[in-house]
Amino acid sequence: MVDLDSLLTDLAAESAALEALVAELPEADWARPTPAPGWTVAHQIAHLAWTDHVATLAATDIDAFAESIRHAAGDPHGFIDRGAAEFLAPVPELLDRWRASRSALDRALRGVPAGVKMPWYGTRMSATSMATARIMETWAHGEDVADTLGVTRTPTARLRHVAYLGARTVGHAFATRGRPIPDAAVRVELTGPDGESWRFGPADAADRVSGPALDFCLLVTQRRHHADLALVAVGPVATEWLGIAQVFAGPPGPGREPGGHPDPAEHRRPGGVS
Missing domain, CATH: 3.30.1050 (Nonspecific Lipid-transfer Protein; Chain A)
Known part of the structure; x- marks a missing residue:
């Protein structure tokens, strides 16, 4: 078992690695299409900021998170795209939003009592499970960004x-x-x-x-x-x-087509909150 503090340390490190990849990009690169149809590099970061935000709500404001659940139920195939779009902003503001949402989630998860499971989309999660899932998602969307930029990242123990x-x-x-x-x-x-x-x-x-x-x-x-x-x-x-x-x-993600790395615009984004 990995303790929450260690998980949050690794989450911060994974987020920092992705931030280092995008923070100094020219504005034109933020608008480049990624393997998610309709999603640019900016959408990828906005999605992470939005998901950190709703995860914070799950840990701190059950009523507000329940409203997010209702929106998801009414638009199961579009609410993730909508969330990313809502968090889009000019690059400096977007980076600030993402940093703020990461910090808020760190504080929120540290405040979840041991043994308590938070609501999530279709399941419930402990603070440690949520932190682990956020590492997974940050890494996965970072891979989308790296693919878009033609960067090969060095894998880590995370x-x-x-x-x-x-x-x-x-x-x-x-x-x-x-x-x-x-x-x-x-x-x-x-x-x-x-x-x-x-x-x-x-x-x-x-x-x-x-x-x-x-x-x-x-x-x-x-x-x-x-x-x-x-x-x-x-x-x-x-x-x-x-x-x-x-x-x-x-829901089931369509995955990727075989054959290596086709043009990002030809990729299909996996479904679900990921």
Whole structure:
């Protein structure tokens, strides 16, 4: 188990790494299209700021967050786009909004009593789970920005949080597509950025997924197609899972087409709050 303080430290570091990537960009680069149709680099950052904002509401203002839930229920396929659009602003103001929303969420999560689960879209989450999810999302949207800018980021040990969530959401990937949740567990065996071994799931599971941790994180966040990754699946459940893996909440994401890195305008953004 990772304590909340360590998670929030890693969340701050992941956010700072993405901020360093975008803070000095010319204004024209903020308007470049990313792998999300209709989303520019500015939309990606605005989305992160908006999601931090609603996560803060979930931790501090149940009534205000319930209003967000009602909006989501009335527009399940558009409320995420609307949230990003609402937080768009000129670049200096957008950066300030994002910094402020990150700071507010840090304070809010530190104030959530141990054992309390906050409401979220379709589920409930502890402060540690929320912090882990925010690391995952910040990293995933950072990958969209890096792809847009043609930047290859150096993976860090913070990917373990993304991998942990990915390994825990096997059942979710099946359920969100209306498929029976498999009885068989899946063992995930990964090689981390520094050559360390990361292991999740029962050691005696017949179904297994193995490979580089970076590739696994790209898979479960739907930033790459499984055919373009060095992941090996053994067993029918693991094999099926590779095609539908989805760490984020919400309806099934369409994922990415195989074949590497097509023009960002041709990519499709995964669904859900991610």
